[in-house]
Amino acid sequence: MKKIVIFASGTGSNAEKIILHFKKSSLGNVVGIFSNNPHAKVLELTKLYDIQSIVFDKRDMVDGYVLQEINKIQPDLIVLAGFLWKFPASIITSYPNKVINIHPALLPNYGGKGMYGMHVHKAVLENKEKETGITIHYVNENYDEGAFIFQKAINIEDCTVPEEIAEKVHQLEHEFFPDVIETLITNY
DSSP states (O other): OEEEEEEOSSOOHHHHHHHHHHHTOSSEEEEEEEESOTTOTHHHHHHHTTOEEEEOOHHHHHTTHHHHHHHHHOOSEEEESSOOSOOOHHHHHHSTTOEEEEESSOTTTTOSTTOOHHHHHHHHHHTTOSEEEEEEEEOOSSTTOSOEEEEEEEEOTTOOSHHHHHHHHHHHHHHHHHHHHHHHHHTO
């Protein structure tokens, strides 16, 4: 059984989809949720599904505490699902090609520092894009520049506000992210 840990900063809608997906799978299991936000709704999932939680701050990331906690678990895959900080090189180096992220746009467009959530959807709308989508990619030392694993586009010509785009993108995330993770761990 492959071990998955999730890093999240917010509500955890993707985290919950991943947890539920692997509750029905014999291939893997979510064994830990790491959050830099002690008030994040995602932490409620740890109680609901009896999953270990680790809450940390910037100093914990820098001084190696977070890496120590990851090493105790020895995960097969580290999944960033709405995690808003730049991921440290020490963890990426320790887990090469084992750290992935989901981005709410078709990279390389609308990526980089500060491009997350509604910031992305507003930019997509302002530029009058006809489509957007999701990109699942490996994490490297730069924001949103790791090798692509999966992309899926969706038409947004009928969207008039960023919230409508966000809803369509969330549907894609929830539909495809757990399956892509399962494919990855199957190949590890």
